[in-house]
Amino acid sequence: MQPAQLQALKEWFIRYVRVFYSDDPAVQDGIHLKEAHTGRVCEEMRLLGNSLHLEAADLNLAEAVALLHDVGRFKQYATYRTFNDRRSENHALLGIRELAGTGALSGLPAEEENLITKAVEYHNRRELPHPLPERQSLFARLIRDADKLDILYLFTESLARENQKPNRALNSALPNTPGYSPVLIHNLLQGRLCRYDDMKNYNDRKLLMLSWVYDINFPWTLAEINRRGYLEKILDGLPATGEIRQAGERLRAAVTRKTVRPAPGAGMTAGTGS
Ligand SMILES: [Fe+2]
Known part of the structure; x- marks a missing residue:
């Protein structure tokens, strides 16, 4: 993709989103949340693409994917006043x-x-x-990583602010009850991605976010999750049980295994993931 084509898409996006601006602050907050998310995902995408040494045309294409990945969110929020796909439609x-x-x-x-x-x-x-054709797979895996990285940012920010102003759009309006569901901690201890449908409370949501570590495609993304301390921020907000401690150890081990490159001459380099 040429720079001018990416620029034209950015201008299209600005015009498109503006249509959904509202005088109703509740609607406007939702529109702004996704507009800002889109901007940050575009930046994450550039960094991720650079880490993989993508050529300029593919970096532009990757940024276009980031720009448009949540384009359905605006009409979704304007129509249904929710970002919950189950209560509205697949965005x-x-x-x-x-x-x-x-x-x-x-x-x-x-x-x-x-x-x-x-x-x-x-x-x-x-x-x-x-299977997916190679380039379809590449751009799909790129956006999945860049998107998760920003959702982890938003989620950990909302945890930090939790007591002042919980973000209902982010915690899916799940009740903030004690404990967590066995099925989610079980998945996490097995190194598996958790399911949205299994979540019963806000702690379950935290466990699900942690399980994303097992669905990250590129070493750079995992290294950033680690560097920014997202795992610790989420783990700190969970009950201090033996299971949670064990899950934390397994998560840290997975991050280390997939991000630390072997010493020169060891014969292998860290893979790009699958
Ligand atoms: Fe999305």
Whole structure:
């Protein structure tokens, strides 16, 4: 993708989002939340792409995917006043309908239009379809990592502010009751991704966020999760049980295993993940 094409998409996005601006502060807060999220995911995407030495055209394409990955969120919030897909509709599918309906991607080569559309469609799936063509897989894995990194930022920020102003949009309105559900801690102890449908309270949400470590694709992303202290910030807010401590140890071991490069001459370099 050429820089001018990315610039045109950015201008399209600004015009598109402006339509959803509202005098109702409750609506405007939601629109602004996703606008700011989009901006940060674009920055994370550039950093991630640079870590992989993507060429300039692919970096631009990756940023376009980041720019548009949550385009469905604006209409979703304006229509349903929620970001909960289960209580409204799948925002990724809503997004690709909006892209198609507005012709936002119509000036692009068909291959790029297809890569963007598929990456947006797949960004919030529990698992990527398998197998995927190599470039579809690359851009889908990129956006999934960049998106998770910013959601972890938002989530840990909201934990820090929890007592002052809980963010209902982020904690899915789950009750802040003591304890956590056995199925989530079990998944975490097994090194598996947790399921949204299993969450019963806010602690379960924290366990689910931790389990994202097992669904990260690139070493750079894990290294950033580690460097920014997201795991510790979430673990600190959970009950101090033996299970939680064990889960924390397993998470830290997984991060170390996937981010630390072997010493020179050891014959292998850290993989890019799958
Ligand atoms: Fe999304």
